[in-house]
Amino acid sequence: MSVIGEAALSGFLELLWGRLLDSALNFVADHKQVQQQLKQWQSILPDIQAVLNDAEEKQIRNKGVRNWLEDLQDLAYDMDDILDEFAYEELRLALLKTQAQASISKVRKLIPTCCTSSNFSPTSFLFNNSMIPKMKEITARLDSLTTRRNSLGLSEILSQGATSKGKKPRLQPTSVVDEAVEYVGRDDEKRKMLDLLKSNNSNGVFVLSIVGMGGMGKTTLAQLVYNDASTKESFDHRAWVCVSDEFDAVNITKTILQSITSDPCAYNDLNLLQVKLKEKLSGKKCLLVLDDIWNESYEDWTILRSLFGAGTKIIVTTHIQNVSSNVDPVKAFHLDKLSHDDCLSIFTQHALKARNFNGHLQFKEVGENIVRRCNGLPLAAKAIGSLLRTVKDLGEWEKIYESEIWDLPEDQCGILPALRLSYHHLPPQLKRCFAYCSIFPKDYEFQKEEIILLWRAEGFLQLKLKGQIKDPGNQYFQDLASRGNMLQIGG
Incomplete structure (x- = not known):
């Protein structure tokens, strides 16, 4: 089952439970079979x-569990359809009641005489002839799933979200760094890049490339260089563009121009944009970061490079070696995995707001084991650290370490196992909101208010349980934003 499928299933089950506790029983209170x-x-x-978390993890290796989840998802949709019919019928009858209150005599003329007797139940015909068989069939399927659940050995596992308070979806990586975080492990690469950027050259465009697999910290290194004080002093203009897998020359040029002028640009003609940009860069020193390039076309690169001359220095980040070769860098920085100590520092900063386990000795052994499983990837250490940042139960830390998701190959799920694990332990309400973002194009920039309205339209925020927060949309967004690795999956 896909990540989106898991989120939809978790969401539907919670929504269905909320709807069952809401008005359905009151609406059919006089119909014993339906009740x-x-x-x-x-x-x-x-x-x-209760066993959904266990099933979602075991389905990675067990086809029977995967089939069980798919059948459960089909059943959830069918149950939702029936509750929609209840809601429609309740609304229809409420409308009739309103009309009756306005004009009792008019309603009597519209309703047949046989329907005005004291024994009339407006829902009886509907339930007796269509709903009851459907509902019995769903109950039988629920019973079957329960039996299969037992035979598959599924057990109750509370998600981290339940024990604490509350193509890939992503927000566009930017030039901004988190001032509250101490960055470790790339000091040598940063120093060498800064030295090269300060050097003089008059032979045209000067390019540096940062190459490495996903999660290695390419974007973070570029951010650190871009925001260094010496960089700000050395260049008249700086611009940051997240290129990603759609190499759009018009949008790239427009973004650079807007960064330099700080003014919005309404032009969409590439030639006009290029002329304007050349005018602005004439005689100026400019630093340009082209983050996360996937496009391997040498022709596309030469068209973009033609905009720049001596005085422009470019940093390119990519996980594809051919891209690095195409841009013909003065030097290519190939990022290796971080040391265990550096990964440990990243993990503890996000999990414990500390540089080590000295003040949290109860988590030291399992924490160090988790970091070893991060395999030197800084993004993995950050992801799992963020996941555990509010978890104070040692048993929950041990469950993270023992999860089978660590053993899932990256190419089978499309993302790092650590990131999938971070997603897996989101609370159900956050899972469905996060997965919904995958309908947007990669690197699509949306406004907070926009996405909350869309979540509400999908019914993700319409839980009517006691103790519900007043503004769930805003709270869900803040919860996801606080898990920065979930909203910004980059290199």
């Missing part, structure tokens, strides 16, 4: 929901 079926759903659904 009986709904009460059975109420008793079975929590037992299935």
Whole structure:
């Protein structure tokens, strides 16, 4: 089952549970057969929901569990359809009641005489002839899933979200660095890059490339160089462009021009944009970062490079060696994995707000084991550290370390196992909101208010349980934003 499928399933089960506790039972209070079926759903659904985390993890290696999850997802949609029919019928009857209150005599003329007797139930025909068989069939499927659940050995595992308070989706990486974090492990590369950027050259465009696999810290290194005080002093203009997998010369040129002028640009003609940019850069020193290039076309690169002359220095980040070769760098920086100590520092900063385990000795052994599983990848250390930042239960840390998701190859799921693990332990309400973002193009920039409205339109924020927060959309966004690795998956 896909990541999006898992999120949809978690979300649907929670929404269905909320709807069952809401108005459905009151609406059909006088219909015993319907009440009986709904009460059975109420008793079975929590037992299935309780093993969902275990199932989502075991389905990686167990086809039977994967099929169980797919059948559960189909059933969730069917249950949702029936509750939608309830909601429609309740709305229809409420409308009739409103009309009746306005004009009792007019409503009597519209309703047949046989329907005005004291024994009339407006929902009886609907339930007796269509709903009851559907509901019994769903109950039978729920029972079957319960039986299969037991035979598959699925057990209850609370997610981290339950024990604490509350193509890849991503926000566009920017030039901004987190001042609250101490960056470790790339001091040597940073120093060498700064020395090269300060050097004089009059032979045209000067390019440095940063190459490494996903999660190695390419973007972070570029940010550190871009924001260094000596860099700001050495260049008249600086511009940061996240290129990603869509190499759009118009958008790239427009972004550079807007960064230099600090003014919005309405031009969409490439030639006009290039002329304007050349005018602005004439006789000026400019530092340009082209972050996360995927496009291997040498022709596309030469068209973009033609905009720049002596005085312009470019930093390119990419995980593709051919891209680095195409840009013909003065020097290519190939990032290796970090040392265990550096990864440990990244992990503890995000998990414990500390440089080491000295003040948290109870987590030292399992924490160091988790860091070893991060395999020298700074993004993995950050992701799992962020996941555990509010978890004070040693048992929850041990569950993270023992998870089978660590053993899942990266090419099978499309993301680092550490990032998938971080997603897996999100609370259900955050899972579905996060996964919904995958409908946007890669690096799409959306506004907070926009995405919250879309979540609300999808029904993700419409839980009506006691103790619900007043503004769930804003809270969900803040919770996801605080897990920075989830919203910005970059190199």
